[in-house]
Amino acid sequence: MKALQIVVALLLLTFSSSATFAQQTTTLESGKAIDKTIGADETHSYTLTLASGMYGLLRVDQKGTNLAVSVLSVEGQRLRHADLDGAGIPEQLPLVATETTQYRIEVT
16 A cells, blocks of 8 residues: 655744735745735735645644635636634645645635
């Protein structure tokens, strides 16, 4: 049996009423947390690539506000969405790639 490979992508986001910045896409790397501030009307975009058979756990720590997390295919189809918990409780989305796949992650 082939061993399951594990990838953990962490996003640590805080809320702020800062001005809106130009949208940029950041690549997520296994085990590397990203600590960013997100404004009320902002969407932050990230990419995550998983090889076939890999497991990824996407975690967004909500500090001070309720955030929503969406996982989209390269074509823009929404595959997963989490907006279940309130501020201070992390949103978590597990992903298992059946083939090598690049995902787009949106945090709003």
